[in-house]
Amino acid sequence: xxxxxxxxxxxxxxxxxxxxxxxxxxxxxxxxxxxxxxxxxxxxxxxxxxxxxxxxxxxxxxxxxxxxxxxxxxxxxxxxxxxxxxxxxxxxxxxxxxxxxxxxxxxxxxxxxxxxxxxxxxxxxxxxxxxxxxxxxxxxxxxxxxxxxxxxxxxxxxxxxxxxxxxxxxxxxxxxxxxxxxxxxxxxxxxxxxxxxxxxxxxxxxxxxxxxxxxxxxxxxxxxxxxxxxxxxxxxxxxxxxxxxxxxxxxxxxxxxxxxxxxxxxxxxxxxxxxxxxxxxxxxxxxxxxxxxxxxxxxxxx
Numbered sequence: 279x280x281x282x283x284x285x286x287x288x289x290x291x292x293x294x295x296x297x298x299x300x301x302x303x304x305x306x307x308x309x310x311x312x313x314x315x316x317x318x319x320x321x322x323x324x325x326x327x328x329x330x331x332x333x334x335x336x337x338x339x340x341x342x343x344x345x346x347x348x349x350x351x352x353x354x355x356x357x358x359x360x361x362x363x364x365x366x367x368x369x370x371x372x373x374x375x376x377x378x379x380x381x382x383x384x385x386x387x388x389x390x391x392x393x394x395x396x397x398x399x400x401x402x403x404x405x406x407x408x409x410x411x412x413x414x415x416x417x418x419x420x421x422x423x424x425x426x427x428x429x430x431x432x433x434x435x436x437x438x439x440x441x442x443x444x445x446x447x448x449x450x451x452x453x454x455x456x457x458x459x460x461x462x463x464x465x466x467x468x469x470x471x472x473x474x475x476x477x478x479x480x481x482x483x484x485x486x487x488x489x490x491x492x493x494x495x496x497x498x499x500x501x502x503x504x505x506x507x508x509x510x511x512x513x514x515x516x517x518x519x520x521x522x523x524x525x526x527x528x529x530x531x532x533x534x535x536x537x538x539x540x541x542x543x544x545x546x547x548x549x550x551x552x553x554x555x556x557x558x559x560x561x562x563x564x565x566x567x568x569x570x571x572x573x574x575x576x577x578x579x580x
Contacts, residue, residue, distance in 0.1 A: 314344040315408055315580060316379045318372055322389025322415075323453065326353040332566035333386070333575075340576050347375055357390065361455040361472045365397045372398065372405075382408040382496070384579055388565055389415055389509075393456055397476050399495055400488035400540070408496040409578040414506055414564045418519035418532065419458025419473055422510020437461075444469035460520040478539030485539075493541045499552045501564070501574045508561035516553055517542060552578070 317337060319330050327348040337346055349371050352364050376383055385407050387395035392415020399405055423436050436459075443454035444465045455472035459465070467474050474480045478489065502515025509515055517529035529535050535542045545551050554574035559567050 314341045315382050315384055316345040316347065316375060317384045317386060317579060318375055319346065319348040320368060320385065320387040320391035320395050321348070321353070321357070322391045323357050324354055325357065325388070325391075326350065330388075330565050332568075333571065336568060336571045336576075337579065340572075341579055344579070358452050360450055361390075361394060361397065361452050364394050364452065365401065368394055369398055369402065373402075376404075376406050379406065382406040384409045384411065386411045386413060386575065387415060388413040389561070390452060390456075391415070392417060393473070393476070396492070397472070399492045400476050401484075401491065403487065403491050405491065405494060407494070408580065409499055410495050410497070411499040411575055411578060412501065412515065413575075414502045414509055414515050414561060416456055416509050416514045417500070418477075418514040418517050418534075419456050420453070420510060420514065421458055421460060421520060422508075440465055458519065460522055460524060463522070476540065477534050478537075479534060489540050493544060495545075495550070497550050497552060497578060498545055499554065499574065499578050501554045501556065501570070503556040503559050505558050506561045506564075516555070 319327075319333065321327065321329060327350040330348045334346055334348065337344055349368060351367050351371060352359055357364070372383075383406060385395050385398075387410070392412040395410060395412070396415075396417065399407060399410060421436055439457060440459040440462045442448040443451075443457040443459075444462070448454040448457075449469065449471045455470070457466075458470075458473065467480055470480070475482055476488070478485050500516045502509060502512055504512050506512045506515070511518065511520060511526050513519065513526050513528065517532060517535065518526050519532065521527050529542065530546075534540065535546075538544055542551070556567075556570050556574065559570060564570060
C-alpha cells in the first residue's frame with residue numbers, strides 16, 4: 279500500500295485507517311428461480327408422441343428445464359380403443375409423474391386426448407393439475423363427416439352413423455364414445471358409455487365425486503378455431519354444440535352448463551376458464567403453430 283507520493287505506508291497506518299474504510303459486503307447470492315411445473319402431453323386419434331416434437335421444442339426454448347413427458351400410449355390405430363380403457367392406461371402413466379410434483383403439473387391434451395384428460399380429472403380424486411389445456415378437443419362431442427370417419431366407417435354418413443355408434447358394438451370404438459347426434463338425443467343419452475357420463479348428462483353413482491374431482495383443476499384453457507376442419511362443430515372445443523336444428527348453442531346455453539352438472543359454471547364463476555379462439559389453423563397444425571403456442575399455451579405454463 280502506498281501514500282500520495284507513491285511511498286509505502288507503514289503497517290501501523292493501515293491499522294489506523296481500518297475503522298474509516300467501508301465494510302466488505304459478501305457477494306449477493308444469485309436469485310434462485312422456482313422450477314417450472316412438469317408438463318404432461320396426451321395425443322389424439324391416430325397420433326403418436328412424434329407429432330409433438332415442435333411443441334416440445336417451443337417449451338424447451340421458452341421454459342428451459344421444464345420436464346415434459348409426451349405419453350407414448352395408444353398410438354396409431356390403438357387410439358381407436360375404447361376411451362375408458364385409454365383413461366385407465368393414461369392414469370397409470372400420470373400417477374407417478376404427479377407424485378413427484380408436489381407443486382402440481384400441467385396437462386396439454388390434443389383432440390381426442392382432451393376427452394381422455396377430462397375423464398382423468400374426473401376419476402382421479404388426488405390429481406394436482408394446475409392448468410388443463412384442451413387443444414382443439416371435441417369436448418361436447420363430434421357430429422361431422424371427416425376423413426377419419428370415412429376411413430373407419432366407409433359406408434356410413436353422419437346422418438346414419440348413430441345406428442353403429444349407439445350400439446354395444448359401436449361403443450367399442452373411441453370415436454363412437456363421443457359421437458353426439460343432435461337428432462337422436464335420447465339414443466345418445468342411453469347408449470353413450472363415455473361422453474354422457476363425464477358430462478353428467480346421465481345419472482350414475484359417481485357423478486358427485488367426479489364433479490368434485492374435476493373442480494380441483496386450477497385453470498381450464500380451451501383452444502380451437504373456425505378453420506379446424508375436423509372438430510364439428512368447431513365450437514365443441516369451447517363446450518358449444520348443435521341443437522336439434524343444427525344451430526350452435528354456446529357453452530352458457532348448454533344444459534350441462536346451466537345445471538353445472540360437472541362444474542363448468544362453477545369454474546367460470548371463479549374465473550378459471552380461459553377461451554382462446556384462433557382462426558387460420560387446420561386441425562393437424564395446432565401443436566406445431568408457434569403463434570398459437572405463444573398466445574394460448576405459454577402463458578399457462580407456470
